[in-house]
Amino acid sequence: MNKGVKFTGVPSMEEIKGCPGTPGEERFEKGPVVSIECVQKIPCNPCEAACPFGAIEVGSSITSLPKLDEEKCIGCGVCIPKCPGLAIFKIHKNYSEKTSMVEFPFEYLPLPEKGDQVPCGDRFGKYIADGKVLDVKNDKKNDGTTLISVEIPKEYFMGIRTIYRG
Amino acid sequence: MRVVNHPILGEEERKEYVTIYYNGKPLNAMAGETIAATLMSAGIRKFRKTPKYKRDRGVYCGIGRCTDCVMVVNGKPNVRTCVTPVEEGMSVETQIGYGKGEE
Amino acid sequence: MKETQVVIVGGGPAGLAAGIEIAKSGGQVTVLDENKKPGGQLFKQIHKFFGSREHLAGTRGYEIGTKLLEETKELGVDVILDAPVYGIFEGKTVVYSKDGKQHQIKGDKIILATGATENTLAFPGSDLPGVMGAGAAQTMINVNRVLPGKKVLMVGSGNVGLIVSYQLMQAGADVVGLVEAAPNVSGYGVHASKISRGGVPIYTSHTVKRAMGDGEVSKVEICELDERFQMIEGTEKILDVDTICIAVGLSPMSEIAWTIGCDFTFIPTFGGHVPKHNENMESTISGIYVSGDISGVEEASSAMEEGRLAGIAASESLGLYSEEKAKELKGQVWNRLNTLRDGEFGEKRKQSKNVQISRYMEDANE
Numbered sequence: 200m201n202k203g204v205k206f207t208g209v210p211s212m213e214e215i216k217g218c219p220g221t222p223g224e225e226r227f228e229k230g231p232v233v234s235i236e237c238v239q240k241i242p243c244n245p246c247e248a249a250c251p252f253g254a255i256e257v258g259s260s261i262t263s264l265p266k267l268d269e270e271k272c273i274g275c276g277v278c279i280p281k282c283p284g285l286a287i288f289k290i291h292k293n294y295s296e297k298t299s300m301v302e303f304p305f306e307y308l309p310l311p312e313k314g315d316q317v318p319c320g321d322r323f324g325k326y327i328a329d330g331k332v333l334d335v336k337n338d339k340k341n342d343g344t345t346l347i348s349v350e351i352p353k354e355y356f357m358g359i360r361t362i363y364r365g
Numbered sequence: 366m367r368v369v370n371h372p373i374l375g376e377e378e379r380k381e382y383v384t385i386y387y388n389g390k391p392l393n394a395m396a397g398e399t400i401a402a403t404l405m406s407a408g409i410r411k412f413r414k415t416p417k418y419k420r421d422r423g424v425y426c427g428i429g430r431c432t433d434c435v436m437v438v439n440g441k442p443n444v445r446t447c448v449t450p451v452e453e454g455m456s457v458e459t460q461i462g463y464g465k466g467e468e
Numbered sequence: 469m470k471e472t473q474v475v476i477v478g479g480g481p482a483g484l485a486a487g488i489e490i491a492k493s494g495g496q497v498t499v500l501d502e503n504k505k506p507g508g509q510l511f512k513q514i515h516k517f518f519g520s521r522e523h524l525a526g527t528r529g530y531e532i533g534t535k536l537l538e539e540t541k542e543l544g545v546d547v548i549l550d551a552p553v554y555g556i557f558e559g560k561t562v563v564y565s566k567d568g569k570q571h572q573i574k575g576d577k578i579i580l581a582t583g584a585t586e587n588t589l590a591f592p593g594s595d596l597p598g599v600m601g602a603g604a605a606q607t608m609i610n611v612n613r614v615l616p617g618k619k620v621l622m623v624g625s626g627n628v629g630l631i632v633s634y635q636l637m638q639a640g641a642d643v644v645g646l647v648e649a650a651p652n653v654s655g656y657g658v659h660a661s662k663i664s665r666g667g668v669p670i671y672t673s674h675t676v677k678r679a680m681g682d683g684e685v686s687k688v689e690i691c692e693l694d695e696r697f698q699m700i701e702g703t704e705k706i707l708d709v710d711t712i713c714i715a716v717g718l719s720p721m722s723e724i725a726w727t728i729g730c731d732f733t734f735i736p737t738f739g740g741h742v743p744k745h746n747e748n749m750e751s752t753i754s755g756i757y758v759s760g761d762i763s764g765v766e767e768a769s770s771a772m773e774e775g776r777l778a779g780i781a782a783s784e785s786l787g788l789y790s791e792e793k794a795k796e797l798k799g800q801v802w803n804r805l806n807t808l809r810d811g812e813f814g815e816k817r818k819q820s821k822n823v824q825i826s827r828y829m830e831d832a833n834e
Contacts (some may be wrong), residue, residue, distance in 0.1 A: 208625075208660030208670045239657045240811035243518040245526035261520050262811030281526050283516035284658025285786045288423035306638060308372045336762075339650030342516070342528060361665040368639045373528070375627075377613060404614035410597040410616075410684050421683045424616070427604025428509070429502070430585045444673040447604070450504065459676030463701050 203301040204238055209322045214238045219256075219266040227356070231274025231300070235265050237284065238343070249281035274319045278306050280341035288350070299356035300333060302348035310335055310345055311362065319351055320363035327359050328352050330337075367406050383453040400446035401427070401434050401458055412436050412446060416462035436460045471819020472496045472546075473574030474782050475562045477553045477724060480774035481768045482760025483581035484536045485544075491543035491697045493788040498573060499545060500564050501778045502552035506540070507533040507582055509603065509769055514638075515631055518656075519769045520807060530610075530769060531795025536772075545827035557726050560755060577782040581775060582727055584718035584739060584761035589623060598685030602632040608640035617711030622646040623676055623689050627767070628716030632660035636667050636713075646706050647674040647690050649697060656813065666816035677704060679712055687761065688712055708818040718765045725762065728753060737820040738764030746829040748781035748798070749774060752831060757782055766817060770808045777801045 201317065204210040215221055220235025235246065235255070244257040246265050254271035257263050257280060276289040289302035311317050311332045319330040331350035337345045351359050369377050381396040385403060394403035404412065409420050411421040412434050425433040429448035437454050438444035442464020446457070474490050476483045479501030480687050491499040495499060505511070510521045513529025525576070526531050540547060550569070551565040561574045586593070586601035608616045620641050622633045625648035633643045641661065653660045660670060673693045680687040693701035719739045726732070730743040731752040742764045743751045757778040760771035776800060784794035809818035 204657035204660070206672060208630075208653045208657065210657060210661070210663045231482050232618065236661075239813070241518055241656055241658070241813055242520070242808050243525060245521045248521050260810065262814065283526055285662055286658045306372050308640075309399055320665065320667070322661060322665055324665050336583055343529075344516075346528065347786055354414070362669055366615045366618070366640075368609060368615060372615070372638055374610065374613070398612055398614075400826055402608065402614045405608060405612075406614040414598070415595075419597060422595060423598050423684070424600055424604055424608075425588070426586055426601045427607040428585075431601075447607075448503065 203242035204208045204314050210236055210238045220269060222260060222269040222272070223303075223315060226269040227290060227292040229291070231289060232269060233267065233270050233276060233278060233287055233289050235267055235278075236288065237265055237282075240264060241284075243283060245281045245283065246278045248286065252273070276302055276346065279346055280338075280344040285344070287350040287353060288360060290356055292353065297353055297354045300348055300350055301356060301359050302334075302346055302359055305345045305347045305362065306343060308365065310337065311347065317349065318365075319355075319359045320351055320361045321358050322360050324361065324364065326363045327355050330359065332356045366408070369457055383451055385451050385455040385457055387457050389458060393452040397450055398442075400436070400438065400449050400455070401449055404446070404457070409439070411459070413460035414462065435464075437464055469561070470498075470571075470572060472498045472571045472575050472581060472811070474498070474577045474670060475560070475573055476579045476581060477562065478508070478581035478583055478597075478653070479503070479506040479549070480771065481510050481536065482583075482747070482771040482778075483508070483579065484540055484781070485775030486548070486579045486581060486757075486759055486779035487545040487632065488536070488539050488543060489656055489776050490783050492544045493504065493780070493783035495786060497545055498575070499540075499547045500551045500562065500573075501547065501549050502555050504550050506537060506547055506549060509716050510536070512603070512606045513631075513768065514610050514635060516771060520804070523769070523804060526725075531561065548743075556724060561636050562680045568824050573625050576786060577757065579757040579759060579775075579778045579782060580751075581720040581758075581771075581778075582718050582724060583675055583762045584760045584765045587716070587717045587719055589676070589714050590718050592750060593680055593685070594678050597683070598681065598710055599679055599712045599714065602628050602713040603714045605711070606635060607634045609635060609641075615639055615641055615711070618642060619644050619709045620705060620711040620713055621676070621690070621709045622715060622769055623670070624648060624715035624717070625650075625653045625655055625660065625670065626715060626717065627659055628656035630655045630663060631714075632713060632715060633663045634659065634666070637663070637721060641711075645669045645671055645678060645690070645763075647671045648769050649673070649675050649693055651695070659816045668689075676712065685710055685712055708745070713790070718761065720762045720765060722762050725751065725758065728748055728756065730756065730758075731828075731831060733824060735764065735820050735824055737816055738766075742824060743826060744831065746828050746832075747825060750780035750781060752828065755785070764817075764821065766808075771804060772807045773801050773808065795831055796826040
């Protein structure tokens with residue numbers, strides 16, 4: 200169905216899994232980690248400097264795709280608001296036995312509040328499942344990019360990427 | 366409709382208003398904004414009528430290039446409303462064709 | 469008549485960057501702009517820019533604009549606003565109007581940084597109020613903070629169409645869809661992904677058949693296109709919208725360059741006819757430089773770099789920089805420009821720029 204980002208505007212699962220910013224399946228099991236869904240060579244590198252652990256490498260050619268060192272990444276999420284493409288997500292697959300945590304950038308109003316039950320959507324903005332808002336970080340230094348984390352059913356940790364906006 | 370609160374630009378901080386008159390009707394305008402902004406904030410989008418078929422026209426380019434948004438301002442026709450700021454008491458009228466005095 | 473070393477026409481990202489470079493080299497410079505505020509179209513760009521982090525990537529466009537203005541002020545660049553330039557005459561005399569009067573200023577060098585203008589698209593009803601340029605809508609929401617409409621259809625999937633769709637949603641409008649005549653999305657995938665996550669359907673291989681409404685837009689009919697860009701009968705869909713935004717490219721604003729006799733060349737990647745120029749951004753008329761969208765439509769980041777390049781080159785030719793120093797500075801700018809014209813989206817612009825420069829060289833060698 201999804202033929203890829205050039206045709207639909209949304210990267211396909213194959214594109215996401217094949218890009219160097221996506222952690223391997225085993226890494227997701229181990230704890231929080233970011234997933235950089237950056238699949239096109241555009242001139243951009245703020246993510247590289249944003250990482251305090253040196254886990255993201257773009258290199259001297261700034262059109263190279265960001266490469267995630269999944270051993271160095273601790274899933275702090277500092278890089279998320281630094282990405283002009285809003286393409287970085289933090290994922291904690293085993294947040295609890297049955298739930299995962301997904302953190303994403305959000306630049307709309309109104310903002311939800313911690314503890315709210317909210318409908319969550321996928322990369323096409325389609326409703327997937329309800330989630331519970333764990334945190335809303337609206338730090339001034341992030342310049343309007345709010346970070347929202349939601350607790351969601353574990354099966355959707357690779358699917359849910361936003362609040363469903365109706 | 367005005368954008369009062371914005372996720373990036375924050376809350377509207379401008380507070381000063383002036384009054385302009387659109388076809389004689391008073392409108393609240395934000396000081397310093399363009400005439401086109403005031404009209405659109407009030408939901409007015411028909412700015413003029415074309416010379417030949419009298420079709421309605423409004424803002425197209427918004428930066429002073431296309432001249433689709435010209436109106437009669439303080440009696441003067443062909444004023445580009447998208448780049449002309451409002452002034453207290455200003456009269457703004459729908460322009461018919463080439464404007465008053467030229468038809 | 470007022471005289472100065474460099475006159476710059478246009479105070480957007482390219483013109484201001486050029487002015488800054490000339491002032492840095494100790495040159496005398498005047499920037500003329502027809503608008504009441506400097507910065508060109510930077511102040512409506514509220515998204516974070518791409519590029520390298522050393523050059524403000526990750527900073528929002530309007531904040532880059534603020535920085536440029538601060539630098540302009542600190543360096544004492546003379547900026548004359550509300551001053552449309554309407555001609556350049558013999559001896560590099562620039563004529564502009566201000567306060568209803570004609571004024572003249574003579575420069576040893578002139579830099580044209582006049583920018584670009586939005587293209588239109590013709591379809592039945594395309595003249596109805598409510599059909600507007602995407603850039604116009606962007607000015608309305610981000611500069612004037614006024615919504616042009618509540619339900620919007622965007623036409624065109626280049627970065628402008630994608631970004632303005634996103635910003636319309638941020639301002640509180642509902643973008644009911646985006647149509648694109650080509651079978652693929654032409655702008656950056658990350659921009660498309662933002663609006664997709666917001667629930668906006670992207671209709672590739674689609675176009676607008678007609679806009680409907682009594683005196684202003686209230687509905688639009690879209691339909692699918694075949695591989696030869698012909699409308700496929702029976703695929704029509706009617707959408708409730710009050711606004712149709714057109715984002716089908718920009719054309720360089722090159723009237724002044726034409727009138728003074730600069731040689732042009734046709735480069736579709738850059739929006740049509742563009743002045744030929746060399747590696748110093750100098751046109752075929754000695755001492756007249758071009759930079760930013762007039763020399764080929766790209767985006768604000770490369771416009772600023774081209775402005776810097778033209779500024780440094782003009783300073784060099786005025787003797788304000790040694791050849792060696794100028795070479796070093798220009799090399800740095802070229803490196804950054806090459807970086808911006810790299811990758812799957814930039815490669816074509818890099819090739820086109822090489823063609824544009826080689827056509828200048830061909831003429832020079834004849």
